[in-house]
Amino acid sequence: MGDASLSLILAFIIFTILTLGGALGVVMNRNLFRGTIWLMVSLFGAAGHFVLLSAPFLAAVQVLVYIGAIAILFTFAVMLTRSLTQISDRFTRLWWNVGGAGILFVVLVGTVILPVWGGFTPSNDILFANVADTTQLGIALVDRGSETTQGFVLPFELASLLLTAAMIGAIVIARDADDDEKGKRS
Amino acid sequence: MDCIGLCKLIFDAGVRNQELARFIGSLIGVLLVSGVPLLTVIVLIWVERKVAARIQDRIAPNRVGPFGLLQTFADLAKLLIKEDITPTAADRILYNAAPIVSFASVVAIWAVIPFMFANNPEGAIVGVDLDIGVLYFVAVASLGTLAIMTAGWASNNKYALLGAFRVVALLVSYEIPLVFALIIPVMFAGSMSLVDIVEAQSHMWFIFMAPVAALLFFTSSQAETGRAPFDLIEAESELVAGFNIEYSGMKFGMFFAAEFLHVFTNGILMAILFMGGYLGLFYQAIPPLGFLWLGLKGAVVYFVFLWLRNTVPRLRIDQVMGFNWFFLVPVSIINVILTSLILKLMQVSGFAPTNFATSNLGEMLPLTIVMLLKDVVIIAFILGRLGQEGRRARIEEQRANEALTAAAVGD
Numbered sequence: 001m002g003d004a005s006l007s008l009i010l011a012f013i014i015f016t017i018l019t020l021g022g023a024l025g026v027v028m029n030r031n032l033f034r035g036t037i038w039l040m041v042s043l044f045g046a047a048g049h050f051v052l053l054s055a056p057f058l059a060a061v062q063v064l065v066y067i068g069a070i071a072i073l074f075t076f077a078v079m080l081t082r083s084l085t086q087i088s089d090r091f092t093r094l095w096w097n098v099g100g101a102g103i104l105f106v107v108l109v110g111t112v113i114l115p116v117w118g119g120f121t122p123s124n125d126i127l128f129a130n131v132a133d134t135t136q137l138g139i140a141l142v143d144r145g146s147e148t149t150q151g152f153v154l155p156f157e158l159a160s161l162l163l164t165a166a167m168i169g170a171i172v173i174a175r176d177a178d179d180d181e182k183g184k185r186s
Numbered sequence: 187m188d189c190i191g192l193c194k195l196i197f198d199a200g201v202r203n204q205e206l207a208r209f210i211g212s213l214i215g216v217l218l219v220s221g222v223p224l225l226t227v228i229v230l231i232w233v234e235r236k237v238a239a240r241i242q243d244r245i246a247p248n249r250v251g252p253f254g255l256l257q258t259f260a261d262l263a264k265l266l267i268k269e270d271i272t273p274t275a276a277d278r279i280l281y282n283a284a285p286i287v288s289f290a291s292v293v294a295i296w297a298v299i300p301f302m303f304a305n306n307p308e309g310a311i312v313g314v315d316l317d318i319g320v321l322y323f324v325a326v327a328s329l330g331t332l333a334i335m336t337a338g339w340a341s342n343n344k345y346a347l348l349g350a351f352r353v354v355a356l357l358v359s360y361e362i363p364l365v366f367a368l369i370i371p372v373m374f375a376g377s378m379s380l381v382d383i384v385e386a387q388s389h390m391w392f393i394f395m396a397p398v399a400a401l402l403f404f405t406s407s408q409a410e411t412g413r414a415p416f417d418l419i420e421a422e423s424e425l426v427a428g429f430n431i432e433y434s435g436m437k438f439g440m441f442f443a444a445e446f447l448h449v450f451t452n453g454i455l456m457a458i459l460f461m462g463g464y465l466g467l468f469y470q471a472i473p474p475l476g477f478l479w480l481g482l483k484g485a486v487v488y489f490v491f492l493w494l495r496n497t498v499p500r501l502r503i504d505q506v507m508g509f510n511w512f513f514l515v516p517v518s519i520i521n522v523i524l525t526s527l528i529l530k531l532m533q534v535s536g537f538a539p540t541n542f543a544t545s546n547l548g549e550m551l552p553l554t555i556v557m558l559l560k561d562v563v564i565i566a567f568i569l570g571r572l573g574q575e576g577r578r579a580r581i582e583e584q585r586a587n588e589a590l591t592a593a594a595v596g597d
Contacts, residue, residue, distance in 0.1 A: 007209065034280070060318045060325045064325040067332070068332075072332060072335065079350070
């Protein structure tokens with residue numbers, strides 16, 4: 001795709017509005033449940049950006065994992081803590097934080113976004129050249145051999161180690177004490 | 187990007203702007219693809235009521251139109267002119283959005299369903315041939331869970347919220363065996379595109395190679411639609427009506443239409459993933475015949491869904507959870523491990539083709555037989571364990587009874 005077509009620009013603008021608007025909704029909403037819904041809107045926008053970057057696999061995983069699983073867990077947790085759904089306290093004296101966030105925003109825009117900003121033209125860098133079938137997908141994700149694919153074996157293994165640790169921790173916290181342990185304590 | 191197919195037709199018809207022609211072409215495509223399920227659901231409601239009535243030895247609606255065919259339209263008119271109530275304490279926006287999301291999540295699945303064979307780059311008439319079709323289906327279907335939860339919460343009703351809680355427990359857990367069952371056809375076809383999966387079954391349907399996976403998919407999709415024996419979300423006797431208790435008029439109708447359509451969509455998906463989709467006699471010579479084959483296969487599975495729904499009683503929540511975590515999940519994991527191992531071994535040793543679509547029946551046969559044997563072993567093992575457990579439970583019950591009688595006689 002050489003020149004940016006109108007529909008691509010339009011899609012980019014819509015997804016950006018969804019992402020940023022959803023993020024604004026998360027921090028500005030006083031209702032926690034609505035906040036999680038806004039979070040899903042924002043994540044959906046990010047999934048749209050993945051599609052524009054020709055990475056449909058990542059887009060589907062984004063919807064599946066983040067909206068379908070994690071955000072639903074959020075809503076579940078929020079529903080269980082009903083007293084928290086309406087926050088009436090107002091936090092209006094956080095000027096230092098506002099200033100810090102503003103500086104961070106300017107720094108991020110200036111150093112990260114502006115140097116790579118190339119107008120609305122879609123970039124020719126494609127995340128995965130081809131994921132037509134599962135073999136190519138697996139190669140794109142974990143192969144370290146070729147030059148085009150970097151391979152994500154190490155990050156993948158690290159992430160799974162982290163998740164295992166988190167799961168073991170959750171089980172340790174959640175499970176009841178054994179009879180032996182109870183006996184020792186008493 | 188080139189302008190082919192529908193886009194070319196519109197371009198030649200006088201719209202001299204490629205961009206515009208492509209846009210109109212996509213628009214017509216979207217309308218057609220979403221129109222099929224929207225029209226189907228009107229018939230489905232009638233079919234569902236007729237089948238349910240016959241199973242329960244009733245006659246079902248037979249007054250409006252021939253065989254009661256127009257009953258759905260009468261109901262539709264009733265639902266549309268009914269008073270639309272929004273509870274005062276409800277979250278107005280989310281309350282109104284939930285039915286739309288619920289229905290849209292089902293209709294969106296139809297975007298990747300290949301309807302019939304076609305001589306185009308995709309190889310089929312399909313909304314869009316995504317490389318990740320199966321993943322897309324799982325992702326979109328999970329939005330339905332969200333819609334039901336939002337409905338339960340936004341109604342601001344305790345029964346509705348209880349229904350929503352059960353949704354999380356039920357739908358999220360049954361997604362695990364569903365996805366594990368989906369991996370099997372993906373492994374066979376070597377692709378997640380639904381068109382490729384259909385093409386890979388040209389010589390052998392996957393239901394013969396992986397009956398256990400097909401059964402797992404069938405069971406967990408019955409649970410995903412929230413139907414008996416898994417209809418805890420709307421258990422009338424326990425939750426009044428579950429998550430949709432506060433809904434009235436067409437919003438209630440949309441939840442119901444979404445459920446009916448979801449069941450049929452699962453039937454169609456089952457036909458595509460395991461029964462060869464549009465493949466059948468003369469599907470290449472007369473493409474519309476493929477559409478008929480797909481519909482027929484889907485309808486057969488749909489009928490079994492209805493049959494099961496109207497035959498079995500509702501399970502308790504702990505039974506449903508136990509059935510999933512202690513039965514379906516272990517079986518599906520073992521099935522995936524064994525299938526992948528055998529498939530790889532046979533492919534490496536040359537007994538099985540690596541590309542199913544371009545092989546022939548003779549090459550497919552050894553793999554099919556081995557896979558079938560493996561599934562028979564799995565099923566025999568499961569049945570053996572179930573029989574053992576049943577016998578143990580019976581003996582325990584008998585002992586308890588004997589103890590009771592002895593105690594009674596002793597007095």
